[in-house]
Amino acid sequence: MTATELRRPIDPERVAHARSRLPSAEGATRLTGLLSLMADPVRLRLIYALDVTEELCVGDLALALDTSEDSVSYALRLLRTAGLVVARKAGRVVYNRLADDFPAPLRNYCLRQLIALTYQAEDSGV
């Protein structure tokens, strides 16, 4: 059945409690937009590489990540559009770095998890 239905809640109290403080769909969409950007292996490792090296150009990123330049260029385009990466043009090379307002807690958590997941064959808490 589609959302427009009439149902009797099993636990009305909890439903009311959840509804009263439930976040808006727009807010959720905005946050999921950010999470979607990090939810990609290429972009996540790219962010890691930029975090470690301060700045890199497209070609060097492709070498560092063992990927095609197309892939890196596309990833950078999305991250740049979202304001998570800024570009500095010097001659014919474009140096990319993480934006200053890159969400710190998300970055720290993800990069540390990456290290943990890399150097532990099997783990538990993700």
Add this chain to the structure above:
Amino acid sequence: MTATELRRPIDPERVAHARSRLPSAEGATRLTGLLSLMADPVRLRLIYALDVTEELCVGDLALALDTSEDSVSYALRLLRTAGLVVARKAGRVVYNRLADDFPAPLRNYCLRQLIALTYQAEDSGV
């Protein structure tokens, strides 16, 4: 050009530095799997609702989120498969709650961001 190319790095030092400590593609894929699960408005608000109410059944979740039961059922299936949500069956209703080992930092960050994004029309730091 595809990944199999021969290029000369512009900043060999930084490339080597990034390559030496770059996380594995498998680790990145595993982490992005988790991030992908949270990168959906329905699932994110569902997690929020469960965080607030301790536990809810499918029908009540649909009421709380103003969504179809199908949508909630599908979201729960993915979260359960990933071990992020556990189900408790009582009679003919199935109560769902967040798993104990749900990644705490990720949960805290996302839920607080959700509140901030909901009660601020326009904001800055996402």
Add this chain to the structure above:
DNA sequence: AGGACACCCGTACAGGTATACGGATGAAAG
């Protein structure tokens, strides 16, 4: 038993998203 209800599952469909290719832009080197 019979009917109503809560929920799950398999399939089909539509939308968004990543990748590969070709060409275009702009800067530097010969």
Add this chain to the structure above:
DNA sequence: CTTTCATCCGTATACCTGTACGGGTGTCCT
């Protein structure tokens, strides 16, 4: 000024993912 090089852009394609629909299973109530 032509060539080389780093990068970007538009398009086409394959893919992954969320949603909708129909049917099925088990449970409670009468």
